[in-house]
Amino acid sequence: MKKISGIVKLRIFLWLVLALAVVFFLYLAIVPSGKITYFYDFTNGDYQLAGANKFIGQLTPEEREEPIEDGSQKIIGDPVYFSLRTPRKFNKAKLTLEYKNESERPLVEAGVLMDKIIWRYQLQPIENKIIDQLALIWNVVEKDGVMLLQREKKYDTIENFLANLPPAEEIALYNYDFKKEFLIKNYEAGKVKQEINYSLRGTYQFYTYLKNEDLDFTFTFLDLNQNKDSDAVDVNLYYGDQLITSRHLDDDGVKTDNGEMKEVRSLNFFESNLPEGVYKVELRANDDVITKKITTSQSRVAFLNRIWLENENDKNISLYTDSQLINAQTINPGSLQNIKVGDKELEISSTYRQFSLMFENKVSEIKIAKGDVILSGSGVFSFNQGNLLDPNFKKVDESFSANPIGINYILAGYRIPEEKDGWKTAQAEFDLNNAYREWNKDSFIISIPGLKADDEIDDSIEIKEIKLELEGKTLREKLNEIFKK
């Protein structure tokens, strides 16, 4: 038998190593089992070789975090983002966070980006200190990740509670999708058309109510053409969470950022034979699009959570809200001002910074002297007090206080984080099927509402571990799918 020389042995060895490396890379890219776990690198020394691209990108932006120190990193501002780069698509992600909450902020949430145009995230709870504290003194019933908290024990099970609901004013929800029909007693359809003559910038959502009437909205748009994207407009109509119908308006033809403004354009949204109830209208557009006017025959129009009042609005705008938290922000130095909210004042003293005010009024009037202000809160806003319409239950968010508003029951899709040696561990699950994915990346957010990097308070959330367990189709399932086609 011919003896194999040393050089040939070396050649075989090297090419075998290369073949194994290729098989290794293909195996990790295909993930035949459909399950893989990635970790955020807080030590800069994990299994990846120096300089290799990370699966979980760095937390950004830098100004909202401190540098990595001793295997952990402090977040000092809300929100922070990270991306997850995966070689293939997965259906589910389970995020595990190990952290220390050294701030007074009651909420920590994590989410995945679902819609890039309106920056909508699918948020899941990580920590809710309000519920954690109430759980110590209220009665708690827990089942399958759902908690029912009762000021005084009346219900033995969650099923019993759902079957015999107390008045809606006594219930608050957190991360629980509770479908309850909302009907307004003695409602009469609007007889005259109303015009909302305030310019609104970018995306917004509003509730409206229909009973024996047609849905009839006419939107008048102006395209500022200040960014390079195409500025199409989509108007979607929802009943509950169900999309019923939508309308589309193409870009005005100017797809550059030259600032050229063409004539205003209108979009009519008419639907008849809709049953009585609350409907949600969602306008999806980027910040180049200004809604100059909304004309409608509906008598109730209440904007949900956030509106951006454009600069060209008349001075002294009056709005009404049922939110117990008002956030105000401007990007325009000419719009720095004091906003009156009820009998309190909220000073917007600098640009690109959010200013907040909390109060306990059920309905408050907001008076704004100059436009170009972004208002947000945890309720609805309307330009007329009679237009206010909020079918949602109270939410246990950072502005929540159970006593003043008479809440006796809290239903929450939430698990209290586990605590060990001062570090808390919480998990959140995300459905990635409809998540926004670009360049093989999913975008995640860690939100701590109210945590501000630029305030004088020394508070932070320290993160020790970010783990993402992903689940998707196995190789066998994928092959079956291909061969079935």
Added chain:
Amino acid sequence: MLFFVVETGQCPVSTCGLFIMKKINLIFKELFYALTGALVIFVVLELAWPNIVLAYLNLNWVLLSWLFAGIIVLVTGKEEIKK
């Protein structure tokens, strides 16, 4: 890696330097070929399936190793010719 190639008793004292140089040249030549193959395969894989390799391995290190091996092959080959 030398154990693959150097066989004891093959190195007469007078030509030992030349012998080792030749062996090093042969080893690095093999390494150079393998790294050339690795670079080509990894780049093709990256083009076909972005981040499949870069997620685990920075190709700059492969490129540097390839350059290093190439330089050694050239230097040792030259020394061999001189002797």
